Amino acid sequence: MELQPGREAVVRVAVATLWTSPEAVRQVDRPALTAQTDIPAWVSGMDTEEQVGDCVLSQLLLGERVLVTELRPDGWARVVAVEQPAAKLDPRGYPGWLPTDQLAPVDPASAGDPLVVDATVTELRAAPAGPVVLPGVVIGTRLVPAGPAEAGWRPLHVPGHAAPLWLPDDELASAPTGPPSAEEVLAVAQRLLDVVYVWGGLSAYGIDCSGLVHLAWRRFGVMLPRDADDQAVATTPLPLGAERPGDLYFFARPGGKIHHIGIVTATPGDHDHRRMLHACYRHRRVLEEPLPAERTATLVGAHRV
Structure with a gap:
């Protein structure tokens, strides 16, 4: 069996990185491009600015399905990550590029729960x-x-x-038979405390704010969209003050789209003191903290999955 455009394939490496284009990859990205990726080496080899380069779109986990839409002779495949909803980009899933040797054809013999x-x-x-x-x-x-x-x-x-x-x-x-509790999801996210912030990251080696939310719910079979603004559309708004641990905070600057998301870790106290767990761009790691004033100024809503 071979990879073919128009057919699904599956990821055959532990963690594959989805790129904006083959031409966008950098010298520092070599450990993430091989037939057996070394994501810890990739993350540790980047400086803080390279960790937030916009050449990375997302990451895919071993066994994750993609739709192959194009195969290039230089060993790259354009794919749609069908398990990472991204309605504004493609109704089928998140589009991007992967090295073809990180993919395998779907094996019907391995079907099952x-x-x-x-x-x-x-x-x-x-x-x-x-x-x-x-x-x-x-x-x-x-x-x-x-x-x-x-x-x-x-x-x-x-x-x-x-x-x-x-x-x-x-x-x-x-596989869960029903929706997880907020406490269960929050407990998974808390296991990723201090993981390095990597733009587009979706693993325990490096992760971004929406990736943390996507991965925490994915553990329980809930496929939230990949990006924060899409996650806001896919969840239910709450009145501020009604949020509870495991709900979500969304952030946007005046006139801008949602650019950040965090997971509520405490019921708001007196004077609306709020806390959240999030992958923080400024601190370049996952942390749990009270919302600082500058973050509260951009808080636009609380939602529930």
Whole structure:
């Protein structure tokens, strides 16, 4: 089977980066472009300005589906990330470019109900407690089991690998049968405290504000849009003061579109004191903090998923 325009494919690396164009990538991006990406090396190799370069659109997790729309002879594919809604860009999902060797054709033999990775970061192995084959797998990744657990390890179908790979069974969770509680989602987001801010990031190695929100709900099978302004459209507005932990704060400058999002971590107290967890551009990391005055000045609403 080969990749073909007009057909779906799946991501075969732990974390793939979605680019604005092949020509936009930089020398520092090399660890994110290989057939087995090294996202920790990519993030650590960037300075603070490179971490917010606008050549990155988003990231995709192992097993995530894309629609291939174009294949270039130089090894790049234009795709639509169908599991990351982006209505203003493409009704099918988030469009961008990936190296073709980070994709695999869909294997009908691996169809089934997936399990979701619940470890913040883990690694797939060739056998129970065996050699590492695919490091850097992150929370929210969904993979189909290839059989029952054995001695505390679970075999999984992994794109690009003919034989099953293995994870500890306690690092996997069943797909939820209903919506998660706000407390459950907030607990996942809190596990990403101090993760580096990376524009377009969507992993436990680097993440941006809307990526944090998308990934926290994705862990429970809720596919929120990828970008903050689309997330506002997809959620339910609340009167300010009615928000509770796990709700969302949205921010915009006068006359501008929504540019930032955070997760409410406390019920507003006296004098409307508010707190949130967010991936902060200014501090270049995920943190939980009271809203400073300059942030409160751009607060335009609270929403609930």
